[in-house]
Amino acid sequence: MRPFNHLNPATLEEAAEALRQPGSVAMAGGGDLLGALKDDIAREYPKLVVNLKSIPGLDRTEVRDGALCIGALCLLGDLSRNELVLQYAPMLAEAAGKCASPALRENSSIGGNLCQLPRCWYFRKLNNRFDCARKGGERCFALSGDNRYHSVFGPAVFENCDGKKRACIAVNQAELAPPLMALGAEIVTTLRTLPVGEFFGVRVMSTTVLEPGELLTEIRIPLPEAGTKMRYKRFSFRKSIDFPVVNLAIVKTPENEYRVALGGVAPMPIRAEAAEELLRGKELTPELAEAAGRAAVRDAKPTEANAYKLQLVKTLLKRELISMMD
Amino acid sequence: MKTAGISLADACAQAQARIEKMPTRQKTVTCPLCGEPFLSFGDLTAHYLAVHPEAVAPVEVRMTVNGRDCCLIIEPQMTLKEVLQFHLGLTGAKQMCDRGQCGSCTVIMDGKPTLSCNVLAADCGGKTVETVEGIAVQPKWRPLIDAYCKWDAMQCGYCTPGFLVAAKCLLDRNPHPTEEDIKEALSGNICICGTYPRHSQAILEAVSYMVKGGEQNA
Numbered sequence: 001m002r003p004f005n006h007l008n009p010a011t012l013e014e015a016a017e018a019l020r021q022p023g024s025v026a027m028a029g030g031g032d033l034l035g036a037l038k039d040d041i042a043r044e045y046p047k048l049v050v051n052l053k054s055i056p057g058l059d060r061t062e063v064r065d066g067a068l069c070i071g072a073l074c075l076l077g078d079l080s081r082n083e084l085v086l087q088y089a090p091m092l093a094e095a096a097g098k099c100a101s102p103a104l105r106e107n108s109s110i111g112g113n114l115c116q117l118p119r120c121w122y123f124r125k126l127n128n129r130f131d132c133a134r135k136g137g138e139r140c141f142a143l144s145g146d147n148r149y150h151s152v153f154g155p156a157v158f159e160n161c162d163g164k165k166r167a168c169i170a171v172n173q174a175e176l177a178p179p180l181m182a183l184g185a186e187i188v189t190t191l192r193t194l195p196v197g198e199f200f201g202v203r204v205m206s207t208t209v210l211e212p213g214e215l216l217t218e219i220r221i222p223l224p225e226a227g228t229k230m231r232y233k234r235f236s237f238r239k240s241i242d243f244p245v246v247n248l249a250i251v252k253t254p255e256n257e258y259r260v261a262l263g264g265v266a267p268m269p270i271r272a273e274a275a276e277e278l279l280r281g282k283e284l285t286p287e288l289a290e291a292a293g294r295a296a297v298r299d300a301k302p303t304e305a306n307a308y309k310l311q312l313v314k315t316l317l318k319r320e321l322i323s324m325m326d
Numbered sequence: 327m328k329t330a331g332i333s334l335a336d337a338c339a340q341a342q343a344r345i346e347k348m349p350t351r352q353k354t355v356t357c358p359l360c361g362e363p364f365l366s367f368g369d370l371t372a373h374y375l376a377v378h379p380e381a382v383a384p385v386e387v388r389m390t391v392n393g394r395d396c397c398l399i400i401e402p403q404m405t406l407k408e409v410l411q412f413h414l415g416l417t418g419a420k421q422m423c424d425r426g427q428c429g430s431c432t433v434i435m436d437g438k439p440t441l442s443c444n445v446l447a448a449d450c451g452g453k454t455v456e457t458v459e460g461i462a463v464q465p466k467w468r469p470l471i472d473a474y475c476k477w478d479a480m481q482c483g484y485c486t487p488g489f490l491v492a493a494k495c496l497l498d499r500n501p502h503p504t505e506e507d508i509k510e511a512l513s514g515n516i517c518i519c520g521t522y523p524r525h526s527q528a529i530l531e532a533v534s535y536m537v538k539g540g541e542q543n544a
Contacts, residue, residue, distance in 0.1 A: 001403040001405075002403065003381075003382035003401060003402070003403050004382060004402060004403055005382050005383070005402060006385055006402030006403075006446065006448045008448075008449075008451070027446075027449075030444060030445060030446060030449070031426055031444055034405070034426075034444055034446070035425050035426065035444075037403075038424060038425065049402070049446070051446070051448070051449050053449060054449075077438070100426075100514070101426075101429065101513060101514025101515075102439055102492070102510070102511055102513060102514045103426075103429060103432055103438075103439040103440055103441045103492070103514045104426055104441060104444070104514065106438040106439055106440060107438075107440055107441070107444065107445060239513065240513035240514060241427055241513075241514055241516075
């Protein structure tokens with residue numbers, strides 16, 4: 001890595017102040033950022049890395065005001081063993097326990113997981129070999145290149161720093177986003193509170209709507225009512241140290257309201273609204289589960305290389321719904 | 327027992343010597359840019375502010391490595407792996423992928439398996455770090471190392487320290503693991519020679535030996 005300065009702030013204000021300066025970047029566990037710095041993928045190399053781990057109190061997990069509150073620096077390994085999480089959101093504990101590898105989970109935070117940069121191989125190529133739209137460049141190389149792991153719901157169109165419209169077909173790899181979306185979680189930052197679905201965004205060198213100096217501090221999950229069922233499923237080519245090609249989370253309330261969230265298929269984690277609509281108020285049957293799987297990918301626009309993901313979504317959703325039948 | 331040309335006792339003695347030779351404190355503080363000597367780290371920081379305001383100043387980190395308190399003056403961009411190797415002379419943790427994808431650089435930090443290539447040393451202030459050398463010098467873990475040699479759970483041996491550290495970390499948490507537990511705990515370590523089944527065999531044998539040994543001692 002090339003040299004950069006390092007700051008251990010003691011408070012959120014100190015960190016936010018440092019991060020408002022251009023050329024500074026926040027680091028939680030570092031699993032995502034250090035790889036990006038070693039490969040020097042960005043146009044600009046940071047002058048200052050702000051270590052958020054030195055801020056006390058951001059790794060708590062507690063039940064407060066009818067919600068399970070998880071600090072942004074709560075580590076994935078701790079999350080997967082946490083009694084409160086296992087009690088109220090077992091799906092989240094399962095998802096956290098399946099991320100990456102055992103050693104990585106012990107040093108990766110939930111906040112870092114949600115804010116990580118895309119894993120598109122053009123974006124991640126050494127020394128900014130592909131100066132793509134997501135870095136402020138002209139075009140998305142994956143649109144016409146090898147996009148077998150990219151979005152099946154088409155590219156995201158966003159405005160770059162000059163206000164020009166650009167497209168990016170990379171998927172959001174935040175592995176914990178689908179369970180949080182299905183659980184109806186809220187994201188608390190230093191400035192505002194957002195539903196988790198509005199937290200993600202496609203921007204230059206960012207996958208969230210966080211402004212410079214704004215920090216993710218807490219995730220609030222409303223306590224699910226008794227009798228709520230939840231399922232999490234990920235599909236990856238290797239069991240360990242691999243990002244899921246597709247992951248999904250389902251929450252079914254006792255009133256037969258369903259929330260289905262999909263990850264790894266679109267530039268942002270999405271809710272499968274068509275499937276939710278179809279399932280609403282109905283008791284599950286194998287036929288309904290299959291129809292829901294088809295509905296979830298009805299609007300998909302896969303590329304030549306990644307239509308296999310649709311089959312994965314259909315099958316995984318069907319199987320998980322069937323496993324939820326009484 | 328012989329392994330790779332040197333006896334296991336020699337290897338353990340070598341690890342002991344490495345730990346004893348660790349330069350835990352820098353005797354002289356010199357500016358890496360102009361070579362000027364200083365009495366303390368504080369003077370060096372002041373010198374950077376005055377003379378090299380644009381350069382990245384070194385930082386001071388205190389941590390416990392293999393039971394020894396270290397006070398190190400390092401560059402902020404150095405990973406824990408680089409500091410262990412280049413500042414402390416501990417070559418046990420191996421750098422392979424340098425991206426947190428292979429597990430060869432695994433060390434134990436505050437009781438948890440940690441990929442030392444994926445952690446900035448500047449973040450490790452106040453932490454307790456144990457490397458494979460620290461495991462080699464403890465007689466308690468000798469059965470584990472013996473079992474690794476007996477079952478030949480290595481070919482080129484480059485990934486072995488990472489596996490051994492991950493295995494020790496597992497046994498710390500769970501002294502009676504099942505084969506499934508072992509596979510799960512070692513799932514972050516990659517061996518290109520494909521010695522995976524031998525690792526479970528070796529660890530299971532070490533566990534049974536250590537349980538027996540514990541009973542005899544009691």
